[in-house]
Amino acid sequence: MDASVLLALRDPAGVPFYPVVFQVLYILTWALHAAFVLLALGSMGLSIVGTFKQKNDSTWKILTPHLIQTGKISISILIVLGVAPLLFTQVIYDPNWYVANTLSGMCVFIFIYTLLVGYSMYYWYYYANKKTEGGGKLIGIISFLILVFAGLLMHNFAVTSIMPNDWMNMYAPNGVVDNSGWTFNMNIVRLVFMVSLAIPVVGIFLQNYSRFLSTREDFSEEFVSYTASLGTKLGVVGLLISALAFVAWMMQIGYLMNPLSLAIIVGVVILLVMVFLNKNSYITTGILVVVALLISGMRELIRFDIMSNLGYSIYDYPVNLEIPTITMFLLTFLVLGGVGVAYLLTMAWKVGKTQGIFDGSKDKAVTRLGNYTLTIMVVWMVIYFAWGMTILFSNTL
Ligand code: HEM
Incomplete structure (x- = not known):
């Protein structure tokens, strides 16, 4: 891809402030978006397990509706928080975002309805479970799969947008223009890493949940300690899976020895120890936030490097203060x-x-x-x- 094509795709009006500020805001707000994506998927997934145990187990009787409620609220927050990185992306990386949206136009269209149907079905699941203990299993599973599919579509946009060298081929494979809007690209290792993070996130959430409720007299000690140890198990196993997936992803793209990648690995090891010991989950959450920001920074570094190598630097974007x-x-x-x-x-x-x-x-x-x-x-x-x-x-x- 010729840099002049990328530069021609930029907004001629320039950007209203220094690009680095938008870049920092992108990293910050994407981390926030991801936090609620992961909490939504994690709590929703675990709540489905709960629906199978809820009838005969007093702990899951209390926990399952709380998880469903957590997932329900998290989805609304993740949607609101998704808008912010979307805006920052299209300010500094508009060539990438709009090309990806054009090539995958059908997927963008489908994304909106996926979200609408998936979230509406979640409410169905919520009401069905409220009405009868253990109710709404099938609806819950379908809604969960639909929302994971929404994540897959988001992943397609992110991956397509960082493949400028292949855009021409996607637009006109073998010289024949394809304007169907069905372009779809995925990097399975990257996706597995992103989605696997839902397990440690719901684990740490459960540790916080148990700590928060430990001061309440209306929640038994057994309930509090069960949720804490479930959180620890999920946190430890989840972090190990995510760490493996992260290393595989970094090796695949040749970033394993990058200082940022090494910092993430150190962060995950620290998290692993903290989750295992579960001394103060609120502090663990603070470290999780730092690691989330580093991961968001890693995504940005990959995109920044790809674009810089092609001669497109966001720092050269004309600024019109x-x-x-x-x-x-x-x-x-x-x-x-x-x-x-x-x-x-x-x-x-x-x-x-x-x-x-x-x-x-x-x-x-x-x-x-x-x-x-x-x-x-x-x-x-x-x-x-x-x-x-x-x-x-x-x-x-
Ligand atoms: C249930 C719904 C959603 C899920 C599961 C989800 C999941 C994800 C995932 C996994 C990624 C990272 C993809 C990657 O880097 O490979 C991502 C990125 C992103 N998401 Fe979402 N998302 C959802 C809804 C939304 C919504 C509604 C918006 C906007 C209103 C949004 C905006 C974004 C943006 C801007 C990015 C970054 C794209 C880029 O850097 O190129 N997401 N999302």
């Missing part, structure tokens, strides 16, 4: 997002820690954070619309 836009974005992200998420998390934490019913209006911190969130939201909406209208009218009148 637009300070107001970036300020609005960062303020929205940090202030509105930060306070809003802090409010929801504080409330969720206190609800979970309270015996009986939690009344948020009687809690100082929750009330204060709720009021801040509402005020910031109203101010944000006023600024957003006033600014938009001003620009619209100053451009048209």
Whole structure:
């Protein structure tokens, strides 16, 4: 692939801020997306196992609906969080993203319906299980497979987008244009690694779950220790599988000795020890976040190297500074997002820690954070619309 073709595919308007900032934001937000993808797949998969045990086992009777609920919420969060890396990708790697979307147009189309059907069926599974213990097994399995298929489609877009040298051949195999939109590429080792991470993630989640509930009197000691040891088993076995898959992937693409790859391996070994000892799972989660960021960085490094070797560097992207836009974005992200998420998390934490019913209006911190969130939201909406209208009218009148 000639660099001039790639450069011609860039947005002539340039980027509104320094490309490195978008690159960092891409790495950060993809890690967040992946965290919830893995928690969704892991908790959903384990909940299906639970549906087979739920009727006769008092532990799984409590655990299964909680896992289903965790998966249900995680899917909605992963969808929201998927949008962010999508935006950053199309800002700095627009040639890649749009070519992949064009070549795989049918897959993009199918992706939307896959998600719609898969998530709707998840709700069916949730209600069926709520109605009868152990209910909704088949629907749950189908929904799980559909959502894994959504991940496979995402993987196709990611892989196709980093194969610029083969694009021409995919577009016109043997010189005959193929505009069917059915282009499909996969790297099975990379995919197995990504999806296998769902096992350690749900393991560490279970360790946190057990630790969180250990202060509650309405959950028995047996339940708390069972979930902790199940978490440890899943975490250890899952990390070993993921580590093997990671090494295989790195060997396949010749990155095994890369410092970032070595840092990930060290991170996984540290995680393995921490999960095995299970001294404080909240700290283990902190290390998991660091490893997730390193993995996200690895994905970016691979793409960056492929593109740089072809003469396309995101750092050479023409910058057309637009300070107001970036300020609005960062303020929205940090202030509105930060306070809003802090409010929801504080409330969720206190609800979970309270015996009986939690009344948020009687809690100082929750009330204060709720009021801040509402005020910031109203101010944000006023600024957003006033600014938009001003620009619209100053451009048209
Ligand atoms: C159940 C649904 C989903 C699953 C299981 C899933 C899973 C995945 C996986 C496994 C990858 C990594 C692929 C790879 O690097 O090989 C990925 C990447 C990604 N996903 Fe998702 N995803 C889902 C939904 C979404 C949605 C709804 C969005 C956007 C709204 C999204 C946006 C992205 C983006 C932008 C990437 C990175 C693509 C790239 O770097 O080229 N995902 N997803």
